[in-house]
Amino acid sequence: MTGDSSHYRLATKATRTGQYQDLSDQHSEALALTSSYVFADAEDAAEKFASRRPGNVYIRFTNPTTLAFEQRIAAMEAGDDAVATGSGMAAYTAMALALLEAGDHVVLAEGIFGTTTNLFKVYLSKFGIETSTASVVDLDQWRSLVRPNTRMFVVESPTNPLMYVADLHELSLLAGEHGIVLAVDNTLSTPVFQTPLALGADLVLHSAGKYIDGQGRCGGGVVVGRQELTDKIRGVMRTVGPALSPFNAWVFLKGLETLPIRMREHSRNSSELASWLAGHRVVEHVYFTGSPDHPQARLIAKQLSGHAGLVSFTIRGGRPEAWRVIDELKLISNTTNIGDTKTMVTHPATTTHGRLSAQEKAIAGVTDNLIRLSVGFEDIHDLIADLDEALWAVGSGRTTPTKGEVR
Numbered sequence: 215m216t217g218d219s220s221h222y223r224l225a226t227k228a229t230r231t232g233q234y235q236d237l238s239d240q241h242s243e244a245l246a247l248t249s250s251y252v253f254a255d256a257e258d259a260a261e262k263f264a265s266r267r268p269g270n271v272y273i274r275f276t277n278p279t280t281l282a283f284e285q286r287i288a289a290m291e292a293g294d295d296a297v298a299t300g301s302g303m304a305a306y307t308a309m310a311l312a313l314l315e316a317g318d319h320v321v322l323a324e325g326i327f328g329t330t331t332n333l334f335k336v337y338l339s340k341f342g343i344e345t346s347t348a349s350v351v352d353l354d355q356w357r358s359l360v361r362p363n364t365r366m367f368v369v370e371s372p373t374n375p376l377m378y379v380a381d382l383h384e385l386s387l388l389a390g391e392h393g394i395v396l397a398v399d400n401t402l403s404t405p406v407f408q409t410p411l412a413l414g415a416d417l418v419l420h421s422a423g424k425y426i427d428g429q430g431r432c433g434g435g436v437v438v439g440r441q442e443l444t445d446k447i448r449g450v451m452r453t454v455g456p457a458l459s460p461f462n463a464w465v466f467l468k469g470l471e472t473l474p475i476r477m478r479e480h481s482r483n484s485s486e487l488a489s490w491l492a493g494h495r496v497v498e499h500v501y502f503t504g505s506p507d508h509p510q511a512r513l514i515a516k517q518l519s520g521h522a523g524l525v526s527f528t529i530r531g532g533r534p535e536a537w538r539v540i541d542e543l544k545l546i547s548n549t550t551n552i553g554d555t556k557t558m559v560t561h562p563a564t565t566t567h568g569r570l571s572a573q574e575k576a577i578a579g580v581t582d583n584l585i586r587l588s589v590g591f592e593d594i595h596d597l598i599a600d601l602d603e604a605l606w607a608v609g610s611g612r613t614t615p616t617k618g619e620v621r
């Protein structure tokens with residue numbers, strides 16, 4: 215591809231925007247596995263070090279493969295620029311260091327990734343940054359929490375594991391009225407299903423090791439947004455140093471090429487599994503953005519064009535029954551990651567949300583009988599058979615469905 219790619223549609227940007235070739239005329243993007251770069255002459259070195267001339271300086275803040283990944287995800291998320299980091303949490307840390315200072319106040323959405331809450335409440339609080347939390351479904355609560363020193367809203371939509379949705383456009387209007395930066399974690403939906411920047415958000419964050427990698431191989435993160443904001447974040451990268459490995463950047467760059475087709479398959483398999491679970495006797499409730507009885511179905515139809523692989527459900531019983539289901543599964547892996555080709559099961563109350571207090575768990579809706587699935591690409595009949603046997607073991611009395619039965 216030559217020239218500007220901004221007029222292309224998403225799948226074209228996913229495969230074509232952000233290119234890096236070395237000297238071999240290769241078609242697949244090159245991996246620049248190098249920590250330093252040769253300067254043309256002494257003046258070139260001085261100009262590049264002073265950021266007066268574009269180009270590569272040192273692995274901690276410049277790499278051409280990482281740059282290609284940043285350009286591609288920036289194009290897909292409709293942002294000016296992107297900054298890649300060594301993990302999703304490093305993206306949050308770099309964003310906070312760049313944009314917040316002592317005395318600032320941040321509002322976090324309730325029920326977001328537990329480590330994100332910890333970063334703000336345990337670590338950033340040490341540097342005088344105050345935090346409040348608000349429910350993603352209650353805009354009035356956000357409005358009532360705004361103070362003169364409120365600088366940032368941090369939102370995940372949908373939330374994990376209960377899949378509630380924030381009205382991102384309404385929230386961006388409220389943030390805009392008060393000059394507040396709206397940062398949206400788009401790890402779950404990816405730009406394939408929603409583009410928060412186009413809805414009015416200022417920054418988008420990803421844990422890139424989830425759907426962007428898509429096969430559970432690499433860790434990494436990225437923050438995308440307006441140039442004036444990403445420039446400040448890039449400054450933090452140079453000094454603080456949570457850089458992404460170029461190898462991981464290359465995996466993510468190639469992962470983006472298949473992201474649109476992979477997300478459609480995640481959406482198809484998770485939709486089928488969610489509707490099967492909803493009809494199961496042992497299952498109390500299914501939490502899935504595609505459920506017809508989701509309390510925010512209208513907002514979801516407006517805001518999301520598909521559903522990630524996340525399906526959570528509560529079963530009759532408590533922790534012993536939930537653990538029993540997990541231990542009975544033969545095909546589905548017991549691991550806390552999300553966004554892999556392989557289907558995974560998690561008991562949030564004792565793993566991902568285990569560090570939350572009982573009250574925080576109650577607010578997040580993480581009960582002892584809650585089980586979370588990240589649905590991958592196995593045949594849906596095999597996934598259903600595995601779950602059916604495990605659920606039967608805790609007392610459903612339901613027999614294994616005849617082969618081929620998918621409701």
Ligand SMILES: *Cc1c(COP(=O)(O)O)cnc(C)c1O
Pocket residue numbers: 301302303304327329330370374399401402420421422423424433434435552
């Ligand atoms: C995993 C995850 C993170 C943290 O990312 P890491 O890459 O594990 O540091 C943040 N937000 C969401 C929604 C996640 O799923």
